[in-house]
Amino acid sequence: MPTIDALCQRLTEYLEQEQIRKVRRAYYFAEQAHDGQRRKSGEPYVTHPLAAAGILAGMHMDHQSLMAAMLHDVIEDTEINYDSIESQFGSAVADIVDGVSKLTHLEFETKAEAQAENFQKMVLAMAEDIRVILVKLADRLHNMRTLGAMPAVKQRRIARETLDIYAPIAARLGMRDLQVELEDLAFQSYYPMRARYIRRAVVKARGQRRDIITEIQQTVQRRLDEEGLKAVVTGREKHLYSVYRKMRQQRKSFSEIMDMFAFRIVTEKVDDCYRILGAVHNLYKPVPGRFKDYIAIPKANGYQSLHTDLFGTRDIALEMQIRTREMDAVASQGIAEHSHYKAYGGSDSAVGSYNRARKWVQGLLEMQRNAGDSMEFIEHVKKDLFPDEVYVFTPQGRILELPRGATPVDFAYAVHTDIGNSCVSCRINRRLAPLSEPLFSGATVEIITTPSAQPNMAWLNFVVTGKARASIRHFLKNQQRHESVELGRRLLNQFLGNYGISLDEVERGRLAALLKDAELRVLDDLLEDIGMGNRMAYVVARRLKPETPVEEDELALVRRGNKPLAIQGTEGMVLNYAKCCHPIPGDTIIAHISTGRGLVIHRTDCRNIGHLRDDPEKCIYLEWSKSIDDEFRVSLRLEVMSQRGIIASLATTVATAGANIIKIDSGEKDGQLSQVLLDISVQNRVHLASVMKKLRVIKAVNHIQRQ
Secondary structure, three states, X not given: OOOHHHHHHHHXXXXXXXXXXXXXXXXXXXXXXXXXXXXXXXXXXXXXXXHHHHHHHXXXXXXHHXXXXXXXXXXXXXXXOHHHHXXXXXXXXXXXXXXXXXXXXXXXXXXXXXXXXXXXXXXHHHHHOOHHHHHHHHHHHHHHHXXXXXXXXXXXXXHHHHHHHHHHHHHHOOOHHHHHHHHHHHHHHHOHHHHHHHHHHHHHHHHHHHHHHHHHHHHHHHHHHHOOOOEEEXXXXXXHHHHHHHHHHOOOOHHHHHOEEEEEEEEOOHHHHHHHHHHHHHHOEEEEEEEEEOOOOOOOOOOOOEEEEEEOHHHOEEEEEEEEHHXXXXXXXXXXXXXXXXXXOOOHHHHHHHHHHHHHHHHHHHHHHHOOOHXXXXXXXXXXXXXXXXXXXXXXOOEEEEEOOOOHHHHHHHHOHHHHHOEEEEEEOOEEEOOOOOOOOOOEEEEEEXXXXXXXXXXXXXXXXXXXXXXXXXXXXXXXXXXXXXXXXXXXXXXXXXXXXXXXXXXXXXXHXXXXXXXXXXXXXXXXXXXXXXXXXXXXXXXXXXXXXXXXXXXXXXXXXXXXXXXXXXXXXXXXXXXXXOOOEOEOEEEEEEOOOEEEEEEOOOHHHHHHOOOOOOEEEEEEOOOXXXXXXXXXXXXXXXXXXXXXXXXXXXXHOOOEEEEEEEEEEEOOEXXXXXXXEEOOHHHHHHHHHHHHHOOOEEEEEEO
């Protein structure tokens, strides 16, 4: 069983005596607070915070993190509160303890909503002080080491949660050693039979491989000594979960995974890394396309190393990682290494890892602000937890890391949210490319923007980064609200006009009473509801109308005074054109108020609107604005003589008439006659008449009719 004396002895390696004394005092405080409490295993409860502090000591974390680890369950499990800890140990320690306490209920056995809400708490706590998550990870690691005392059902739940959330966060923060142990422990608890079989197979394979590994290791070491390069060569052991994951993802057998022999070469200087790379490439042939330089372009979590695959003797596949001692420490400990190096003179790798982690957490905060709810937020975040990265360049040479499968839209949002919102097209390596084209490493991406551009809802079908997805949804929601409010204002003013007033002239008291009854905060919420069709403008206007001595028949009043509402065609998301009749400027139109969609516009002679036409609560008469210059879809049905090239003739004629073909479909045949369904875009009825006139000139066209 660990003791505080043993821990303090370890701390003398890197902490001052005064700091160690504070850690010891935190331990005694926790011991007294948890007095009488025991863990499931029967041990005194204080052994758990002591073990968590021991894990952080192995990472050389600062004394405040160790004190917080000692106290991390005190607020949650005892009568002691935040103020008591702050008065005894300072606000920095109290804040970390408070942050970790808020994550104590991060138990995902309940609803998905609870999981998402708790994950938001974690992000906010990490943003305050990133040491919060390090203490939580140490707490989780010790819980995983002692998971055997728990019931089997709880073991599986905690293991699943560890694989889904905690191990990925450890990896994202560059803490490889902690990630590997969490994954292996969780794997053994969640899939005990699979873990047992793979462990047996690994142990059996290890004996057969030992001689080969030793031989290759000695050969590489000899070559480096001959070249005068100081380095340590070691064989790397594959951990269980890594073997299992590769077998599943790559659909390979166990023997295929284990046939790859992995080695790590650790040296002192960056220059030596590249010299060693040359030496091993002279010794063994490199596999084309299997070299990665993560020193020049570090991974998103700060990891740096050279990776190369080689053909060894006897057709053995070798995997080499070459890095400096400092890079090796950061690869193992990630941002935890930052605090150690910060105290002892600085390290570019450690600081770089810390800065990347901070940047990631800030990105999570931005996503959290843009997300509509916690479920949407966690959906975005899951896409950002350890994707395979591609590295792309801006035209100025700046490098951006993006997940595999990322598109130019993801790139645009990674540069800046405003760039993403206004992008219209892109160039990849100076070649015009679709916005949906997946990017590849080494590509130079240039985004073309225009001030009037807006995000497209279709982008959500192909973007992969959480930031892009959250930003697009945030913009579309705001845009929809703005358009709904404007439409709602126009609708309400139109009906208020029947009573001789406008919205600005409504009595404030009446409006306040209506908002209170409807449980709405501000007028814009009411107007949005009207614009979206969730409230009837006619009913709201009746509530807001002034008191008159003689009540006139309201329905007659509305019908007599109802003026058509002008439609500009640019109302966007709250105005929809019915697909049954495809109205265009020049048609007489009427709108059906649809709940949740706003106005759905039909032609007045459309059969689908007939039963609602005389109901002022459900329908509203409209007119087209004179300034419309948009294009509208129209469906035509043609009866043509079956002959070669008729479709081409129709397409050419439509194009010469200045219209665009959206869809062309050759329908059923009746002897020599065929039916052709043609969807085209036109500006108005005059333009449509011109197109139909030109189509009738074609001899093969027998009949033409608008749908």
